Amino acid sequence: MLVDMLLVDIFFHYVVGSIIPICNDDLRPYEGQKFSSLEEGIYFYEKYAQEACFDCRRFGNRFSGGVFVFQYVVCNRQGFHTVDLLGVDISISEEGNASDGDEEHNHDMVDIDHKRFMKGNRSMNDVHHKFVEDCTKANIGPTSTFNLLKEFFGSYDVVGFTLNDVRNCSRDINEKLKEVDVQRRSIILICNDELRPYEGKKFSSLEEGIYFYEKYAQGACFDCRRFGNRSSGGVFVFQYVVCNRQGFHTVDPLGVDISISEEGNASDDDEVTSKKKRRRGTKRCGCGARIDFKFYSNCGVKYYLVYQFIKEHNHDMVDRDHKRFMKGNRSMNDVHHKFVEDCTKANIGPTSTFNLLKEFFGSYDVVGFTLNDVRNCSRDIKEKLKEVDVQMILNQMQETKRICEGFFYKYQLSPDDNKLVSLFWYDAESRKHYHMFGDVVTFDTTYSTNMYNMVFGPFTGKDNHWCPIAFGAGFVSGENCDALSWLFTVFVECMSVAPRIIITDQDWAMGLAIEKVLPGTRHRLCMWHIMSKLFEKIPKSIFDREKFSKESKACVWSELLDPDDILWTGIVEKYGVEDHKWFEDMFAIRHL
Structure with missing residues (x-):
């Protein structure tokens, strides 16, 4: 008879040499523990596995009368995996009876610093999938997407999944997008008569009147700008707003940009400039469309009146499909600036950032600014970050050390200008590998x-x-003896023991630093660096350079070369390079 309460049967068999996970006793299951449902029991065991730093999976069941009588959950490393002669993957269970479960494991648990890589601790919800989909459509790769998520959440540990999960999700999205035909529709804005100004229209303030005309300009598909004013007693008596293509633009013989107003009576405080700037195209064509606001005060009531309104233009309006490029339709607020800054820190370029914003908003028209605006913003952010980029690296190092106690870093600043000149770091895994x-x-x-x-x-x-x-790894400001000596000294101090052999290239400063800091370490030269220069060092007078290179490499890589061996001497005499300085030097240091 089946009952509603499910009993989890766990049999513990203690084996010599086995490993029992350490975790909170409240999370550890025991024989006879009851759960109201099967999913509740599996969820409890999965939480226990996460705490104990191992992954688990469902491993078969027994079914009777439409009910799961037995459900087995095992460690993810249960059984064996092999490949048959035909290349087919075969999973072989270690024990035929899957009901004999053990608490002990025959392997080490996942390191506590690597818990975020466990399958049980990784999950992507619908929001994450939508974000990856937007990044994929914006042509942003999985690595940059993952780095951007890290910038949003503040740490890789908080993201909740790994780079491979993002890659797999991006791969699935790309497959799905291959079958979807994305259709874009243009948004057409029609200027409403209610937005059209007229002479005699009143506004309670000057800003209200200018805002009204700007909205009219956006609806009619042209840009406008303020064009001088007249003031009296600290109050703007007249304010002129004209079409952005008003006046003309020319360059004098000295290369100075000059803006010329078409009408002299509107240039009391005109924007006439004589500042030398870079040359660029102009759209000014002497358009006469404008609006004038005049200040009135009647019985203590102050307001602005449309004094003059000229609606005719001498040019075509902006195409409605290109309205988003108009200056009046472009603006970046603080949220946009913060987003561009996060993308810049994640090494995402302006084009990909703009495409990502398009995916978020659904259309380029709704973004609210253009690609050039994003480029200018990114440029300004990079200029600002140049002064704090070193501090950003050190902050990231400190955050990594806080998360992983085995992480170590050390840096050196110049005494003159307090700039970073040397930096070294390693993690616990690197130190274990070194020993x-x-x-x-x-x-x-x-x-x-x-x-x-x-x-x-x-x-x-x-x-x-x-x-x-x-x-480990490090940065040094120059390849000189002092900088390299500092790096080698820190490396030995961190690892507590110097290496027996160190292999480098032929840099003389590096040799001096090794002799100074690592006197007991054998210094050897990297043959790859030497042999990569062989062909360019062969004199052009040698006719068959390929043959000489082949014979030289065969001699060098053989085990017969010693001080009294005549093989190398025969080769250099055969090709007449016995007096060549580079070959003489290489033969002299052949024991390094």
């Missing part, structure tokens, strides 16, 4: 940045599978 595989370390400084001219130098090595691993 396991750090006998041989490669230090390569062939990477550099274009903006700051700082040299990037990673400390790398290889594990027992010959896979590259990172031990």
Whole structure:
């Protein structure tokens, strides 16, 4: 007989050498614990798995009379996985009887700093999917999308999923978009007669009148601007607003931009300028459309009256499909500026930022500004960030250290201008790798940045599978002995032990720094850097340079070369390069 209350049967078998997860006792299940539903029991075990730092999955069930009599939930690493001879994946259960569940695990739990990578801690809701879809439509890649989410949430741990989840979601969205034909419709605005001004119309304030005319201009598809005024006693008696294409624009022989008004009587406080600026196209054609506001005061009531209104233009209006490019229809508020700033920090360019805004709002017409406005805003933000970019890096390092205690960083500032000259960092995983595989370390400084001219130098090595691993990395302001000595000193202090062998290129300053800081470490030169220069060092007088290069590489990479070996001597004599300085130097330092 089946009852409504489901009993979770958990059998504990303690095995020697097994690992029991550590978690809060309130979250740990026990034999005989009851749940009102199956989903409640599975949810409880999933929360226990998240706390204990392992993933779990459903593993079969037994069904009778339309009810699940047994439901098995196992560790995600249960069973084995192999591939048969035909290349078909086969999952093999470790135990035939899945009902004999154990609390012990035969593997290490997920590191506490990597809990966010667990499948049970990763989920994307509809809002996340919509955001990724908007980014995908805006041609923003998954990496930049994930970095932008990090900027929004403040930390990678708070995002709730990983970069691979974003990539998978973006892949599915791209597949879906291939089958969808996106149709865009233009929004057509028709100027209403109620928005059209007329002579004698009253306004309670000057700003109200100007706002009314600007709305009329937007509806009629032309831009307007203020064009001088007359004041008396601290009050604007006359205010002139004209079409943006009023007057003419010319350049004098000295290259000075000059704006010329078509009518002299309207230029009391005209915008005539004589400031030297860059040359650019002009749309001014002497249009006479305008409106004049005049101040009146009657029995203590103050108001502005439309004194003159000229509605005729001598040019075509802006096409309704291009209304969004009009100056009167473009404006960026604080929210827009903050969004562009977040995109700039996430290394998303202005074009992709504008496309993303279009996806958010649904149409370019609704965004409220143009791509050039975003570019100008991004330019200003980058200029502002130049003064605080180092502090942003240090803040990010500090935030990473707060999240992961095993993370370490150290930096050095110049005493003169307090600028960053050196920076080194590593995480707990890198330090563990170094103590396991750090006998041989490669230090390569062939990477550099274009903006700051700082040299990037990673400390790398290889594990027992010959896979590259990172031990740490640093930035230095120059490839000199003092800067590299500081970097090597900090590296040894952090790792507590110097490497046995370090492999570098032929930089002389690096050799001096290693001799100074790492006297007990064997210094060896990287053969890849040397052999990559071989072909360009071969004299052009040699006819068959390809053959010489091939024979030289065969000799260098052989195990027969020693001080009294005649193989190399025979090659250089054969091709007549025995007196070539570069080949002599390389042969002299062949033991490094």
